[in-house]
Amino acid sequence: xxxxxxxxxxxxxxxxxxxxxxxxxxxxxxxxxxxxxxxxxxxxxxxxxxxxxxxxxxxxxxxxxxxxxxxxxxxxxxxxxxxxxxxxxxxxxxxxxxxxxxxxxxxxxx
Numbered sequence: 224x225x226x227x228x229x230x231x232x233x234x235x236x237x238x239x240x241x242x243x244x245x246x247x248x249x250x251x252x253x254x255x256x257x258x259x260x261x262x263x264x265x266x267x268x269x270x271x272x273x274x275x276x277x278x279x280x281x282x283x284x285x286x287x288x289x290x291x292x293x294x295x296x297x298x299x300x301x302x303x304x305x306x307x308x309x310x311x312x313x314x315x316x317x318x319x320x321x322x323x324x325x326x327x328x329x330x331x332x333x
Contacts, residue, residue, distance in 0.1 A: 230256045290320040 225234045226244065230252035238244050247253040263272060275283075293316040300313045 228252050230259075286320070286323045290317070290324060293317040293320040 228248040229246045233248045235245050297313045297317055300309050
């Protein structure tokens with residue numbers, strides 16, 4: 224797995240040499256992260272707080288619901304001792320739903 228910039232998500236080059244591992248791809252990302260931490264501290268939010276818009280949250284919840292449904296279908300098919308083709312179809316649904324979540328990347332706001 225590649226290491227990503229803490230701010231923008233860009234892939235960082237492999238660490239070579241001594242010292243702390245890089246967290247940011249550029250000085251601009253380091254500065255934006257500092258500004259975000261400062262604003263969060265002034266607002267009284269903990270450092271690990273994540274703020275998302277309602278549409279972003281709804282989209283994430285929809286993806287999680289699709290995954291739960293696919294897993295529920297898989298349980299039903301397994302309980303019915305389904306054919307290999309049916310199992311394969313349900314597993315493809317689970318993989319697709321999980322893939323949608325895997326591709327999710329939350330980007331910080333500027």
